[in-house]
Amino acid sequence: MKLQKATELALYSILEFAANPTAQVSAAEIAEKYGVSPHHLAKVLRDLGRAGLVESTRGVGGGYRFTGNAKRLTLFDVIELFEALAPEAASQHLPTPGERALARVTSEIDEIAKATFSSITVDTMLKLIAREERAERDLAVARA
Amino acid sequence: MNAADPTPAPQAAVRAVEAADLDGIIALDAAITGIEKPDYWYELLHRYGTRGRQQRFFLVAVADGEVVGYVIGEVRDWEFGQPPCGWVFGIGVQPGTRLRGLGTQLLDAICAGFRRAGVTKVRTLTSRENNLILSFFRSQGMMAAPFIPLELDLQ
Numbered sequence: 288m289k290l291q292k293a294t295e296l297a298l299y300s301i302l303e304f305a306a307n308p309t310a311q312v313s314a315a316e317i318a319e320k321y322g323v324s325p326h327h328l329a330k331v332l333r334d335l336g337r338a339g340l341v342e343s344t345r346g347v348g349g350g351y352r353f354t355g356n357a358k359r360l361t362l363f364d365v366i367e368l369f370e371a372l373a374p375e376a377a378s379q380h381l382p383t384p385g386e387r388a389l390a391r392v393t394s395e396i397d398e399i400a401k402a403t404f405s406s407i408t409v410d411t412m413l414k415l416i417a418r419e420e421r422a423e424r425d426l427a428v429a430r431a
Numbered sequence: 432m433n434a435a436d437p438t439p440a441p442q443a444a445v446r447a448v449e450a451a452d453l454d455g456i457i458a459l460d461a462a463i464t465g466i467e468k469p470d471y472w473y474e475l476l477h478r479y480g481t482r483g484r485q486q487r488f489f490l491v492a493v494a495d496g497e498v499v500g501y502v503i504g505e506v507r508d509w510e511f512g513q514p515p516c517g518w519v520f521g522i523g524v525q526p527g528t529r530l531r532g533l534g535t536q537l538l539d540a541i542c543a544g545f546r547r548a549g550v551t552k553v554r555t556l557t558s559r560e561n562n563l564i565l566s567f568f569r570s571q572g573m574m575a576a577p578f579i580p581l582e583l584d585l586q
Binding site for chain 1: 530559560562565566568569570572575
Protein backbone atom coordinates (compact mmCIF):
# COMPACT_ATOMS: atom_id res chain seq x y z
CA MET A 288 0.00 0.00 0.00
CA LYS A 289 1.15 3.53 -0.70
CA LEU A 290 0.94 6.20 1.97
CA GLN A 291 0.42 9.84 1.02
CA LYS A 292 3.48 12.06 0.95
CA ALA A 293 2.32 14.06 4.01
CA THR A 294 1.89 10.82 6.00
CA GLU A 295 5.35 9.59 5.08
CA LEU A 296 6.81 12.96 6.05
CA ALA A 297 5.01 12.84 9.38
CA LEU A 298 6.44 9.38 10.08
CA TYR A 299 9.98 10.37 9.07
CA SER A 300 9.75 13.51 11.21
CA ILE A 301 8.48 11.63 14.26
CA LEU A 302 11.29 9.08 13.87
CA GLU A 303 13.92 11.81 13.52
CA PHE A 304 12.67 13.60 16.64
CA ALA A 305 12.24 10.39 18.66
CA ALA A 306 15.76 9.25 17.76
CA ASN A 307 17.07 12.45 19.39
CA PRO A 308 14.62 12.95 22.26
CA THR A 309 16.65 15.56 24.13
CA ALA A 310 17.68 17.54 21.05
CA GLN A 311 15.85 20.27 19.16
CA VAL A 312 15.80 19.17 15.51
CA SER A 313 15.19 21.88 12.94
CA ALA A 314 12.55 21.54 10.24
CA ALA A 315 15.18 22.65 7.70
CA GLU A 316 17.35 19.61 8.54
CA ILE A 317 14.47 17.24 7.93
CA ALA A 318 13.30 19.02 4.78
CA GLU A 319 16.81 18.78 3.34
CA LYS A 320 17.31 15.13 4.36
CA TYR A 321 14.09 13.98 2.70
CA GLY A 322 14.18 16.45 -0.21
CA VAL A 323 10.88 18.19 0.50
CA SER A 324 9.84 21.82 0.62
CA PRO A 325 10.05 23.44 4.08
CA HIS A 326 6.56 24.86 3.44
CA HIS A 327 5.05 21.37 2.95
CA LEU A 328 6.89 20.04 6.00
CA ALA A 329 5.76 22.99 8.15
CA LYS A 330 2.12 22.05 7.58
CA VAL A 331 2.81 18.44 8.59
CA LEU A 332 4.68 19.54 11.73
CA ARG A 333 1.81 21.85 12.66
CA ASP A 334 -0.57 18.87 12.53
CA LEU A 335 1.82 16.79 14.66
CA GLY A 336 2.04 19.67 17.12
CA ARG A 337 -1.76 19.92 17.35
CA ALA A 338 -1.87 16.18 18.09
CA GLY A 339 0.56 16.73 20.98
CA LEU A 340 3.32 14.60 19.46
CA VAL A 341 5.90 17.36 18.95
CA GLU A 342 6.52 20.80 20.36
CA SER A 343 8.48 23.62 18.83
CA THR A 344 10.84 26.22 20.22
CA ARG A 345 11.46 29.42 18.28
CA GLY A 346 14.68 31.40 17.96
CA VAL A 347 18.35 30.53 17.64
CA GLY A 348 18.91 26.82 18.34
CA GLY A 349 15.17 26.29 18.19
CA GLY A 350 13.47 23.40 16.50
CA TYR A 351 11.16 20.53 17.27
CA ARG A 352 11.18 17.99 20.06
CA PHE A 353 9.30 14.68 20.38
CA THR A 354 6.77 14.78 23.20
CA GLY A 355 5.04 11.42 22.70
CA ASN A 356 5.82 8.08 24.32
CA ALA A 357 7.94 6.07 21.86
CA LYS A 358 6.94 2.78 23.47
CA ARG A 359 3.23 3.52 23.13
CA LEU A 360 2.88 5.58 19.96
CA THR A 361 2.28 3.33 16.94
CA LEU A 362 2.69 3.98 13.24
CA PHE A 363 -1.10 3.76 12.96
CA ASP A 364 -1.55 6.53 15.56
CA VAL A 365 0.43 8.84 13.28
CA ILE A 366 -1.03 7.58 9.99
CA GLU A 367 -4.63 8.08 11.08
CA LEU A 368 -3.91 11.77 11.70
CA PHE A 369 -3.34 12.19 7.97
CA GLU A 370 -5.45 9.62 6.14
CA ALA A 371 -8.40 7.31 6.50
CA LEU A 372 -7.41 3.66 6.83
CA ALA A 373 -10.78 2.54 8.14
CA PRO A 374 -12.27 -0.45 6.31
CA GLU A 375 -14.66 0.36 3.46
CA ALA A 376 -18.42 0.35 4.01
CA ALA A 377 -19.88 -3.06 4.82
CA SER A 378 -19.65 -5.22 1.73
CA GLN A 379 -23.12 -6.75 2.18
CA HIS A 380 -24.69 -3.43 1.11
CA LEU A 381 -22.98 -3.45 -2.28
CA PRO A 382 -25.37 -4.21 -5.16
CA THR A 383 -23.66 -7.08 -7.02
CA PRO A 384 -22.02 -10.34 -5.86
CA GLY A 385 -18.88 -9.37 -7.79
CA GLU A 386 -18.57 -6.07 -5.92
CA ARG A 387 -19.23 -7.77 -2.59
CA ALA A 388 -16.61 -10.46 -3.30
CA LEU A 389 -13.98 -7.90 -4.33
CA ALA A 390 -14.79 -5.75 -1.28
CA ARG A 391 -14.14 -8.78 0.97
CA VAL A 392 -10.69 -9.24 -0.56
CA THR A 393 -9.71 -5.56 -0.35
CA SER A 394 -11.07 -5.38 3.19
CA GLU A 395 -8.83 -8.36 4.12
CA ILE A 396 -5.81 -6.43 2.82
CA ASP A 397 -6.86 -3.27 4.73
CA GLU A 398 -7.26 -5.21 7.97
CA ILE A 399 -3.79 -6.74 7.63
CA ALA A 400 -2.30 -3.30 6.92
CA LYS A 401 -4.07 -1.81 9.93
CA ALA A 402 -2.92 -4.66 12.21
CA THR A 403 0.66 -4.23 11.01
CA PHE A 404 0.74 -0.45 11.48
CA SER A 405 -0.99 -0.74 14.86
CA SER A 406 1.53 -3.27 16.17
CA ILE A 407 4.68 -1.29 15.39
CA THR A 408 5.61 1.42 17.86
CA VAL A 409 8.03 4.27 17.30
CA ASP A 410 10.45 2.50 19.65
CA THR A 411 10.25 -0.68 17.54
CA MET A 412 10.84 1.39 14.39
CA LEU A 413 13.95 2.95 15.95
CA LYS A 414 15.27 -0.58 16.61
CA LEU A 415 14.52 -1.53 13.00
CA ILE A 416 16.35 1.56 11.76
CA ALA A 417 19.34 0.70 13.97
CA ARG A 418 19.33 -2.80 12.45
CA GLU A 419 19.31 -1.35 8.93
CA GLU A 420 22.19 0.95 9.87
CA ARG A 421 24.19 -1.99 11.26
CA ALA A 422 23.55 -4.00 8.08
CA GLU A 423 24.65 -1.01 5.97
CA ARG A 424 27.87 -0.67 8.00
CA ASP A 425 28.57 -4.42 7.80
CA LEU A 426 28.08 -4.34 4.03
CA ALA A 427 30.44 -1.36 3.72
CA VAL A 428 33.07 -3.20 5.78
CA ALA A 429 32.66 -6.38 3.70
CA ARG A 430 33.11 -4.39 0.48
CA ALA A 431 36.17 -2.52 1.75
CA MET B 432 -0.12 7.02 24.23
CA ASN B 433 1.70 9.45 26.47
CA ALA B 434 1.60 7.41 29.67
CA ALA B 435 4.87 7.20 31.55
CA ASP B 436 6.71 3.88 31.53
CA PRO B 437 6.36 1.77 34.66
CA THR B 438 9.18 1.10 37.08
CA PRO B 439 11.66 -1.76 36.44
CA ALA B 440 10.52 -5.32 37.12
CA PRO B 441 11.42 -7.25 40.24
CA GLN B 442 14.06 -9.92 39.53
CA ALA B 443 12.42 -13.01 38.11
CA ALA B 444 14.03 -16.42 37.58
CA VAL B 445 13.12 -18.38 34.46
CA ARG B 446 13.15 -22.16 34.77
CA ALA B 447 11.41 -25.28 33.46
CA VAL B 448 7.83 -25.68 34.67
CA GLU B 449 7.05 -27.93 37.63
CA ALA B 450 3.72 -29.53 38.52
CA ALA B 451 3.43 -27.24 41.54
CA ASP B 452 3.44 -24.19 39.22
CA LEU B 453 0.25 -25.22 37.45
CA ASP B 454 -2.30 -23.54 39.73
CA GLY B 455 -0.40 -20.27 39.39
CA ILE B 456 -0.26 -20.62 35.60
CA ILE B 457 -3.98 -21.40 35.38
CA ALA B 458 -4.77 -18.33 37.48
CA LEU B 459 -2.40 -16.15 35.46
CA ASP B 460 -3.91 -17.30 32.14
CA ALA B 461 -7.43 -16.74 33.51
CA ALA B 462 -6.45 -13.20 34.55
CA ILE B 463 -5.21 -12.51 31.00
CA THR B 464 -7.86 -14.29 28.91
CA GLY B 465 -10.84 -14.28 31.27
CA ILE B 466 -11.25 -18.05 30.80
CA GLU B 467 -10.09 -20.67 33.30
CA LYS B 468 -9.03 -23.83 31.46
CA PRO B 469 -7.38 -26.31 33.86
CA ASP B 470 -7.74 -29.37 31.55
CA TYR B 471 -5.88 -27.57 28.81
CA TRP B 472 -3.00 -26.65 31.12
CA TYR B 473 -2.75 -30.14 32.64
CA GLU B 474 -2.54 -31.54 29.11
CA LEU B 475 0.20 -29.02 28.23
CA LEU B 476 2.13 -29.94 31.37
CA HIS B 477 1.91 -33.59 30.34
CA ARG B 478 3.01 -32.91 26.75
CA TYR B 479 5.57 -30.14 27.24
CA GLY B 480 6.53 -30.09 30.87
CA THR B 481 8.36 -33.36 31.21
CA ARG B 482 12.04 -32.81 31.85
CA GLY B 483 14.45 -34.33 29.36
CA ARG B 484 12.53 -33.33 26.24
CA GLN B 485 14.95 -31.99 23.64
CA GLN B 486 12.55 -30.10 21.39
CA ARG B 487 9.69 -29.01 23.68
CA PHE B 488 9.86 -26.13 26.14
CA PHE B 489 7.48 -25.03 28.87
CA LEU B 490 9.16 -22.35 30.99
CA VAL B 491 7.94 -20.16 33.84
CA ALA B 492 9.15 -16.89 35.32
CA VAL B 493 9.02 -16.88 39.11
CA ALA B 494 9.41 -13.83 41.36
CA ASP B 495 9.10 -13.97 45.15
CA GLY B 496 7.88 -17.57 44.90
CA GLU B 497 5.01 -16.62 42.57
CA VAL B 498 4.55 -17.56 38.89
CA VAL B 499 4.53 -14.24 37.01
CA GLY B 500 4.92 -15.50 33.46
CA TYR B 501 5.15 -18.50 31.15
CA VAL B 502 6.22 -19.41 27.64
CA ILE B 503 5.58 -22.58 25.65
CA GLY B 504 7.00 -23.74 22.36
CA GLU B 505 8.74 -26.46 20.45
CA VAL B 506 10.99 -27.19 17.53
CA ARG B 507 8.91 -28.48 14.63
CA ASP B 508 10.57 -30.28 11.74
CA TRP B 509 9.29 -29.57 8.24
CA GLU B 510 6.00 -28.12 9.47
CA PHE B 511 4.20 -26.33 6.61
CA GLY B 512 7.00 -27.51 4.33
CA GLN B 513 9.62 -25.43 6.17
CA PRO B 514 13.02 -26.54 7.53
CA PRO B 515 13.10 -27.14 11.32
CA CYS B 516 12.42 -23.98 13.34
CA GLY B 517 11.22 -22.99 16.81
CA TRP B 518 7.54 -22.15 17.30
CA VAL B 519 6.28 -20.16 20.25
CA PHE B 520 2.70 -21.25 20.98
CA GLY B 521 1.96 -19.21 24.04
CA ILE B 522 3.46 -16.48 26.18
CA GLY B 523 1.92 -14.52 29.02
CA VAL B 524 2.98 -12.32 31.92
CA GLN B 525 1.08 -11.09 34.93
CA PRO B 526 -0.78 -7.96 33.73
CA GLY B 527 0.73 -5.80 36.50
CA THR B 528 4.26 -6.61 35.33
CA ARG B 529 3.87 -5.65 31.67
CA LEU B 530 6.47 -3.43 29.98
CA ARG B 531 9.12 -4.43 32.50
CA GLY B 532 11.11 -6.86 30.41
CA LEU B 533 9.59 -10.10 31.72
CA GLY B 534 8.24 -11.17 28.32
CA THR B 535 11.63 -10.45 26.80
CA GLN B 536 13.31 -12.57 29.49
CA LEU B 537 10.95 -15.48 28.75
CA LEU B 538 11.33 -15.19 24.98
CA ASP B 539 15.13 -14.98 25.30
CA ALA B 540 15.09 -18.14 27.43
CA ILE B 541 13.02 -20.19 24.98
CA CYS B 542 15.08 -18.88 22.04
CA ALA B 543 18.22 -20.06 23.87
CA GLY B 544 16.58 -23.49 24.10
CA PHE B 545 15.75 -23.43 20.39
CA ARG B 546 19.36 -22.53 19.57
CA ARG B 547 20.58 -25.45 21.71
CA ALA B 548 18.22 -27.66 19.72
CA GLY B 549 20.01 -26.51 16.58
CA VAL B 550 17.55 -24.14 14.91
CA THR B 551 18.21 -20.58 13.82
CA LYS B 552 14.70 -19.21 13.35
CA VAL B 553 11.73 -18.68 15.65
CA ARG B 554 8.14 -18.19 14.54
CA THR B 555 4.81 -17.57 16.13
CA LEU B 556 1.19 -16.93 15.12
CA THR B 557 -1.07 -14.38 16.77
CA SER B 558 -4.51 -12.96 16.20
CA ARG B 559 -4.22 -9.69 14.28
CA GLU B 560 -6.70 -8.22 16.75
CA ASN B 561 -4.41 -8.98 19.70
CA ASN B 562 -2.43 -5.77 19.46
CA LEU B 563 -0.79 -6.28 22.84
CA ILE B 564 0.96 -9.54 21.96
CA LEU B 565 1.55 -8.48 18.34
CA SER B 566 3.32 -5.30 19.54
CA PHE B 567 5.39 -7.37 21.96
CA PHE B 568 6.67 -9.72 19.24
CA ARG B 569 7.30 -6.74 16.94
CA SER B 570 9.32 -5.04 19.68
CA GLN B 571 11.50 -8.16 19.77
CA GLY B 572 12.34 -7.65 16.10
CA MET B 573 9.92 -10.21 14.64
CA MET B 574 8.68 -9.46 11.12
CA ALA B 575 5.91 -11.04 9.03
CA ALA B 576 6.76 -14.63 8.08
CA PRO B 577 6.32 -15.79 4.48
CA PHE B 578 2.97 -17.44 5.23
CA ILE B 579 -0.67 -16.51 4.94
CA PRO B 580 -2.91 -18.22 7.51
CA LEU B 581 -6.16 -19.39 5.95
CA GLU B 582 -9.41 -20.73 7.37
CA LEU B 583 -12.77 -22.01 6.20
CA ASP B 584 -16.14 -22.17 7.90
CA LEU B 585 -17.22 -25.81 7.85
CA GLN B 586 -20.94 -26.06 7.12
